[in-house]
Amino acid sequence: MREIVLDTETTGFKPEEGHRLVEIGCIELVNHLATGERFHVYLNPERDMPPEAFAVHGLSTEFLADKPLFNDVAADFVAFIGDSPLVIHNAAFDMHFLNWELKIAGYPVMPKDRAIDTLLMARQKFPGSPATLDALCKRFGVDNSNRTLHGALLDAQLLAEVYLELLGGRQTGLSFAGGPASKGGSAGPVRIDRPFREARVFAVSEEEAAAHAEMLKKMKNPLWAVE
Template identity: 80%
Template structure:
């Protein structure tokens, strides 16, 4: 099962107010395990960077000025995600921006139910508890010390680990691979043994003759006494 863990950074909160995508980060999962395949790009939003957005992700208009515009990367992005489910934290936000950009570029938009929202998963699993990405990393003991600022790729990497924990942890992920499990849910190793034909247990004439010669050399052999 292929899934794409995805995160974005933007210039603001609402695309209808002129805000644009500035970064996309994607991590590929197969059966909930990262394959190492990724898609990451910075995007020139063709507008200024509001100070409040810069304070979140640290991407300045000057840094983004020589980066490709969305139209230049959309084909590669669409090819990478394919038709796989998208794992997103607060999916409504990212999906709104992605569909806005896709529509401008002349591409089909994506249905909202294509996204697996880890924010909803966390709120259902831990009602009343903080459900931000940082809070979930702390809950699950996931190291996010390199996350001084938001960044689409590093957030996608962290979210991939959080998603696995929300599903039940690493043992659950292994169990989902289809192997045998014990009564406690721990995967059981399967040992493959080659087939061997049954061993013959009847002595051959040669072995019987050799045994008789050996008995002749023994003094009062027990085998003869018993017979």
């Protein structure tokens, strides 16, 4: 099962107000585990960087000036994510920006139900508890010491670990992990050595038989009576 853990950074909160994507980070998962394949790009938003946004991710107008436009990387991005489910923290925010950019670039927008929102997962699993990425990293013991600023690729990597924990950890099913196999790739027949014991005889004694007969005489139409 292939999934894509995804995060973005932007110049602000709403694309309708002229804000744009400035970074996309994607991590490929197969059966909930990272494969090492990733997609990462910085983007030129063709506008200035508001101080509030710069304080969050540290991406300046000068740094982004020579980076590609979204139109330049849209085909590679679409090819990388394919039709796989997208694992996103606060998915509504990222999906809104991505669909805005995809529409401008002439690509079909993505349905909202394609995204798996880990923010909603965390709130359902731990109602009333903080559900930020930092809070979840702390809860699950995921090392986020390098996260001094937000970054799409780093956050996607952290989210991949958090997502696995939200699902129940590295062994999410009820089956137990298999033991060591033989050289042929499968465990052979198990042999258990037990000491030999003679079969025990449970014969009825004459006294027991007589007592049983006396008891039957006291019963009306006993089922155990022998003709």
